[in-house]
Amino acid sequence: EADIYQTPRYLVIGTGKKITLECSQTMGHDKMYWYQQDPGMELHLIHYSYGVNSTEKGDLSSESTVSRIRTEHFPLTLESARPSHTSQYLCASSATSGRRGDEQFFGPGTRLTVL
Amino acid sequence: AQSVTQLGSHVSVSEGALVLLRCNYSSSVPPYLFWYVQYPNQGLQLLLKYTSAATLVKGINGFEAEFKKSETSFHLTKPSAHMSDAAEYFCAVSSGGYNKLIFGAGTRLAVHP
Numbered sequence: 001e002a003d004i005y006q007t008p009r010y011l012v013i014g015t016g017k018k019i020t021l022e023c024s025q026t027m028g029h030d031k032m033y034w035y036q037q038d039p040g041m042e043l044h045l046i047h048y049s050y051g052v053n054s055t056e057k058g059d060l061s062s063e064s065t066v067s068r069i070r071t072e073h074f075p076l077t078l079e080s081a082r083p084s085h086t087s088q089y090l091c092a093s094s095a096t097s098g099r100r101g102d103e104q105f106f107g108p109g110t111r112l113t114v115l
Numbered sequence: 116a117q118s119v120t121q122l123g124s125h126v127s128v129s130e131g132a133l134v135l136l137r138c139n140y141s142s143s144v145p146p147y148l149f150w151y152v153q154y155p156n157q158g159l160q161l162l163l164k165y166t167s168a169a170t171l172v173k174g175i176n177g178f179e180a181e182f183k184k185s186e187t188s189f190h191l192t193k194p195s196a197h198m199s200d201a202a203e204y205f206c207a208v209s210s211g212g213y214n215k216l217i218f219g220a221g222t223r224l225a226v227h228p
Contacts, residue, residue: 031214043218102214103149104214104216109156
């Protein structure tokens with residue numbers, strides 16, 4: 001069973017606050033991803049990492065930043081939250097084989113609301 | 116470049132009826148295709164995937180999908196809908212290196228008695 005965790009599940013916060021969304025996986029996967037999903041819309045890749053100390057920006061531009069100093073941990077940070085950041089953020093990971101057919105395992109998501 | 120189009124943002128079926136969710140893809144390389152399901156307030160769960168083996172792929176919960184290269188399609192079907200199938204369904208294609216996925220806009224399936 002996939003074990004990938006995200007906290008908090010729900011976050012309501014005021015404009016200008018700094019926030020960090022946590023994502024951890026216990027599967028030893030090298031590859032990890034962050035997606036942004038607006039209600040009723042597709043997922044857009046905003047960050048990914050293929051190992052410790054490597055991070056890349058995804059297809060959708062985002063003001064958030066990520067870090068990867070441990071294999072199992074891939075936190076996302078917003079230095080100054082704005083209402084336009086209101087969305088659902090999904091974290092995922094995949095195995096280390098490098099094949100394009102590898103499944104991505106998803107966490108339950110964090111629903112962020114910025115007032 | 117890869118892309119995915121899901122025809123029909125909402126599909127409604129009766130319990131026991133056939134489920135058909137449509138997905139067309141565009142890919143400059145042999146595609147790897149996925150169907151994921153998302154229940155309310157949850158993450159995505161893999162239903163099935165096509166990775167150039169058999170063109171008819173069987174997944175969990177009685178779903179299956181057929182890869183048709185000539186039609187660039189990968190439609191998802193289930194012979195008999197159950198109330199528990201009500202969810203959002205996403206088709207995705209694997210893009211380039213690092214196993215990145217490109218998702219379609221999703222289809223919300225409603226099942227009524």
